[in-house]
Amino acid sequence: MNEKVNKWIDEHLDEYIEDLKDFVSINSVQGSYEQGKPFGDGPFDALNFAIDLAAKYGFSVNNYNGYVGTADLDPALPRSLDMLAHCDVVPAGEGWTVTEPFNPIVKDGRIYGRGTSDDKGPLLCAMYAMRALKECGVPLKKGVRLIMGSDEETGSTDIEKYYAVEPEAEMTFSPDAEFPLINIEKGQFRGEISKSYEESKALPRLVSLEAGIALNAVPQKAVVTLEGLDMNLAEDVMNSVSEECGVECVQTGINEITITGVSAHASTPESGKNAGLAALMLVSRLPLAPCEQLDAVNAVLKLFPYGETDGKSLGIKMADEESKDLTCTLDLYHITTTELDVQFDSRTPVMANKENCEDVVTKSVQEAGLDFTSKGMVPPHRVPADSPFVKKLLGAYEAVTGLKGEAMAIGGGTYVHELKNGVAFGAVLPGIDTRMHGADEFFDLDNIVIATKVYAEAIIELCS
Numbered sequence: 001m002n003e004k005v006n007k008w009i010d011e012h013l014d015e016y017i018e019d020l021k022d023f024v025s026i027n028s029v030q031g032s033y034e035q036g037k038p039f040g041d042g043p044f045d046a047l048n049f050a051i052d053l054a055a056k057y058g059f060s061v062n063n064y065n066g067y068v069g070t071a072d073l074d075p076a077l078p079r080s081l082d083m084l085a086h087c088d089v090v091p092a093g094e095g096w097t098v099t100e101p102f103n104p105i106v107k108d109g110r111i112y113g114r115g116t117s118d119d120k121g122p123l124l125c126a127m128y129a130m131r132a133l134k135e136c137g138v139p140l141k142k143g144v145r146l147i148m149g150s151d152e153e154t155g156s157t158d159i160e161k162y163y164a165v166e167p168e169a170e171m172t173f174s175p176d177a178e179f180p181l182i183n184i185e186k187g188q189f190r191g192e193i194s195k196s197y198e199e200s201k202a203l204p205r206l207v208s209l210e211a212g213i214a215l216n217a218v219p220q221k222a223v224v225t226l227e228g229l230d231m232n233l234a235e236d237v238m239n240s241v242s243e244e245c246g247v248e249c250v251q252t253g254i255n256e257i258t259i260t261g262v263s264a265h266a267s268t269p270e271s272g273k274n275a276g277l278a279a280l281m282l283v284s285r286l287p288l289a290p291c292e293q294l295d296a297v298n299a300v301l302k303l304f305p306y307g308e309t310d311g312k313s314l315g316i317k318m319a320d321e322e323s324k325d326l327t328c329t330l331d332l333y334h335i336t337t338t339e340l341d342v343q344f345d346s347r348t349p350v351m352a353n354k355e356n357c358e359d360v361v362t363k364s365v366q367e368a369g370l371d372f373t374s375k376g377m378v379p380p381h382r383v384p385a386d387s388p389f390v391k392k393l394l395g396a397y398e399a400v401t402g403l404k405g406e407a408m409a410i411g412g413g414t415y416v417h418e419l420k421n422g423v424a425f426g427a428v429l430p431g432i433d434t435r436m437h438g439a440d441e442f443f444d445l446d447n448i449v450i451a452t453k454v455y456a457e458a459i460i461e462l463c464s
């Protein structure tokens with residue numbers, strides 16, 4: 001490790017904090033398109049702030065039409081390593097207690113504010129690592145570029161524009177996740193299960209069941225509308241479902257029951273409580289008149305029993321050493337008196353393929369008497385864990401932190417999903433929940449110093 005560089009980083013923490021405060025003060029939630037400002041005022045201002053800051057520190061900068069900015073440590077060197085971070089943030093949301101989301105403060109060794117850890121803080125860690133190497137005069141043979149996007153949170157169309165005109169570097173890491181390193185993003189398999197049937201007028205009956213707002217999120221809320229049912233008869237069933245599923249069932253209208261569970265990202269469905277499945281369970285247990293609609297509900301419930309998030313009943317439970325378990329969650333529900341339509345989101349390990357996954361689900365669903373459609377499987381993203389690139393990054397992490405460096409697989413997509421040799425690398429240390437996307441988002445000052453040192457060390461290892 002380069003002690004001079006590390007000392008420089010320690011001594012510049014205060015300056016870093018001032019820069020981060022200015023950066024976080026810019027509300028860079030996506031706005032509406034304007035000429036020259038593709039994602040609105042906020043992301044535009046934040047992007048310009050970052051570009052100007054990089055220019056002030058002596059880097060050679062470029063602005064790709066308000067989509068992306070770049071800063072090169074030494075443009076005379078052949079481009080080799082890219083660091084990919086972003087200036088936009090998710091909406092502030094409710095529940096901030098330490099400070100207002102765009103009024104960052106330092107308290108108890110942490111800096112609080114929207115974007116402190118996702119991803120303005122990590123972006124500045126990468127920029128300060130470049131600065132440390134430049135100001136300490138560390139000689140490099142290969143070029144380093146910081147790529148600063150402004151639309152990561154709402155679709156990554158920023159880097160699509162960038163990569164349409166610039167080649168991918170030989171190596172890319174994104175400081176937009178956690179340490180140690182993410183080398184695998186599971187594949188994705190989504191499908192729609194449906195059934196049309198004759199309307200049954202027999203009472204009591206289910207009029208509608210609606211749940212879910214996005215295919216990539218476990219539904220938090222479900223609303224069941226009934227007809228002709230004495231609600232006193234529903235009470236016991238509501239209680240049993242509440243108890244068994246750990247959800248809340250409340251009568252919210254003369255014929256309406258609302259179920260509240262816990263939302264979760266579709267890549268980690270085991271941490272949620274699926275209100276939609278609990279609603280199916282409720283419907284299946286209510287004393288309703290038999291009909292085709294009810295048969296379809298029961299068939300779906302057989303394929304997706306409450307609490308099962310590994311695709312077992314669909315026949316696709318599988319796991320491999322590198323990328324671990326397949327996950328599967330039923331997230332969108334639309335049931336009426338004439339049709340049922342539900343959709344699932346599955347995150348698939350590297351071993352999953354058409355034969356052992358898509359074909360199996362197609363068969364399971366059809367055998368249950370339901371119709372199935374899918375756009376097919378999206379392959380996983382994988383950079384080999386034993387590649388010299390990954391090994392050097394993990395080596396830098398181990399040298400600075402003294403912790404064991406290991407490559408990990410996740411079910412969600414990151415900024416590098418489309419890149420051939422891209423991994424996510426930091427900047428948040430393991431075991432810390434910095435409340436990215438939540439209220440009171442923060443970044444530990446110790447973490448800032450460590451991450452900056454890891455990036456500096458990684459650049460030296462990869463580019464000297």
Ligand SMILES: [Zn+2]
Pocket residue numbers: 086118119152176
């Ligand atoms: Zn991010």
